[in-house]
Amino acid sequence: MRSAFAAIFLLLSTLTAPALAGEFIVLCYHDVQTLVDDPDGMSVSRDNLVAQFSWLRENGYHPVSIDDLLAAQAGEKPLPPKAVLLTFDDGYASFYSLVFPLLKAFDFPAVVAPVGRWVDAEAGSLVAYGDTLVPRERFMTWEQLREVAASGLVEVASHSFDLHYGIQANPQGNEQPAMIARYYDAATGSYETDAAYESRLRADFERNSALFEQHLGMRPRVMVWPYGAYNRTAQALAREQGMDIALTLETGANRPSENLGAVRRILLLNDPSLRDFVWHLHNPLWERQAPVRVVHADLDYIYDPDPAQQEINLGLLLDRVQQLGVNTVYLQAFADPDGDGVADALYFPNRHLPMRADLFNRVAWQLKTRIGVEVYAWMPVLAFTLGEESDLVQVWKSDGTTAPDPDQYRRLSPFSPHALRWVGEIYEDLAKHAVFDGLLFHDDALLSDFEDAHPAALAAYRAAGLPEDIGTLHADPSLKRRWTRLKIQTLDDFTLHLAEVVRHWRPALKTARNLFALPVLERSSEAWFAQSLPRFLENYDYTALMAMPYMEEAGNPEAWLEELVRRVAETPDALSRVVFELQSVDWRRDNAPIPAARLAAQMRLMARLGARHYGYYPDDFIKGHPDIEKLMPVMSLRSHPYVP
Template structure:
């Protein structure tokens, strides 16, 4: 391997030696690399070249960062010694052979520990064999003698990256292929059970543990889920297989409170310049939660618009939705998982397999996956807070019984197990808002149970609840809204604040709502999603798109970070795309 001579001289002159931990505990930034190429173009979107890797390491060292290994992380967690003030953990996924050829010599020069995640099934292929699902052959991955040499160095710790889960499996009737660890396999016109899925994963992890132990003499204690796709039950399976530590692709910085089972990493890709890399590190170090401020532009979408008994027509409508979401510049879609099959305005069906409510079509999984992977938006599942008679308005006056709570949880559990999504939005009834009424704590407790259930299956899960407010010109309504916000905000990641049925979202209402929100939380821009109706106060006519655009502009002026509108009726071309996107899209209205 060749590195510029001046860099080698600099390294020698600096006399890089093992780093001594500082006296104060600090944050941990973990970096996720994949292949590292040398004197050739990157082979995939996540490959970097050796020049970039050395630039990254030099920048980190020059700015006071210290390379640590997992033993250092555990020593801090166990109270034996603190981490250095600026700690960085290097990790490399997939076990490319370039790690031995190009990366290992660099790590030895820097005396930098690293974690390398191995896919056992790829290592067991015969020489010359093509690796399924890749354009690579066995020789493109680490060889046994190279693994043993890296292990003997004391710098490299090997992690379990699964034996045969680094691939997709058929996950719905429409043919989507999704991560093998978390998807329920769809085969023979039926889904495998959760129990069968978990047995399949447990068998795989145990097999890969045996493969790695045979190569290194040590069982791995770290799990790295392929594609960063995991759930809480899978974390427990890893723990039972001797791997209580998981390196995720969840973004952000690691505090001492971050669970070892969900350590966050910064994903490094081929397009990241040194300036980009430096900015990423600075954000992790200085911003709240190690993440840049978020700005949301959300569209509420009902699957009733997309559903069609003709599969070809349904696919055409879904394609139209994807195009519209991309063109509108949305960053989030609140995808309604329930439906109103008889058109009476009340939910009576859902779009996912479940135990309790009629399924109109198995559509949510397909739509959510297409939106995430083709429109590149975050997808939140949306359900009514008072669902299908499982949790009705009588709960405000009297606590729901154990049966009602169980049914509500199981409905959300079935949704969470059947699809991948960013979060769950629970909607109050805009015609008869209950969260601003006395006794709303009962509904909020039920919502908390549903959020907790969904979080079991969705990493980085975010919770949202919609609070509706009437005309805020009188003190009574403003006081009710303030009380509802005070109760809801501590329980959720976001509150969507929207006008109740019959209340126009005019400039006066928006300014009054923003004032109430500002009085309810120190940082309303971070916690409040301002929801705008796309129909007029009567609900019968589509709102003029220029009026909706003016409302969005008013919220911009007030300093709102998160803006949504409900519903997008793209099939009827409402709101008008060209009119709205100039105000709505972050590409048209960049916040930073």
């Protein structure tokens, strides 16, 4: 039985569409059994494998080798049409007894990826397989690997020497993939350092490569990431050992011209029949974009000084998300107990702010592995209690003086190199210490039409050929448009830099950013926020549009929402990328709850107008608001046709 953490890395994919010219797809198999008896769903029956191989051959698919990929990458020989790479993870004995004879019969090349420790174990011993012990004979021997490698059909890849397991990755005891997690030492209350982490991976890769050379007469040139988990540091260390090609469990087709250090694969689960195999082949998951249904949750609601009560609170959130049947959670990663939108502390270890509790990784992991949702880390962009007043965004006043705006978030200036470094390091610390799918950039990434008068901002205006005087910029419509575009670009670049910092550790990261409604409803108001829907659509996977009529004091909330959806629809394809975030409380009226029936009616209204993605904020899972029974019919995706 696999340990629980494996699910999030294995249950990710489905088959892809027939590859276009120049593309190739990669199929990921594991064990093959004569009669499948596998509660984990990782095995395929021999009969179904024969049927799949036969169907691929009869329908014009061309299995290719690693050499074929390298030749195509070098421009020496193009890939054939409908190119497919066959891969088999873990090095099961069934690869030798059942798969290898089929490869020879069909003349199909393939990749097999054994775990070094499992192969190198003594005959008759037990090896740690996930959270169980299994006989060493379940896996191939060095002799069998030499034979398949000598056939010319099989590439033997590294699956690490001993990183196919989980290590403790937080104080609460969650186990996460050893390839990417920082080991948490409960005895000392400390995490593995960068140097120790890199040394651990380097030693593993070196040991496995040396074993390959000793037993197979060659060093591996392909790395297959255990559980599909990797980061750019691991990629660089693999390249040091000559493994320039690496296979992930991210889903999609590939091109040889792309980075072969992150080849996408399609995981075959639950012994698919030929009918299911073919259906998925022609209906790829990423072309069946599921609607996004979001619960936006505060970690401040979960936090409690009493660890036992904190776990009870976490259970309430998990139960609620499970019942609602949504697929996405925007999860607060910063502490804001006073509710002013500024991060006073953080819920993960970091270099710059107090850690209120080491909680984000725990909650995100439980949501991902127990409930199966995608988790976006909701983070401020500029609103941190860092620096002095001179580091903050400066608003220009009519008397020519400047100061931070007391009516706005306390924000670091996005023009300040200090801010870029400080915030970048905070985001890097988040990425190192937690597993999550995306970032939600908070609504603090804005600049008013009298901001920013920070000295670094004025220098940037001068470098762009603009006056440094805010009054002059504001008074001239032409200059104001140029100035607004520069500020929009600066905020975009700031967030894109943060995303790139995180992608070093979370390469498959998705992004979303909060957008105020007014720049959508009134294009001229872009200057009041330095935000633009077209630019958001260009730069982020999703735009989390604040569809909050009560916050905007709309006289008729439903009419306001109707107009908002229609304005979004005026931009081509915007409805496929915009998540409408409704409000479940009225902050302007002492946090009065919005009735769940009305919230559900607003969701139905937006869906009738073409909105595909929506959610709400906040979710009070402690008090049970909004009412689940009223929201489930419009939030749950369990029976939605887009979900397989």
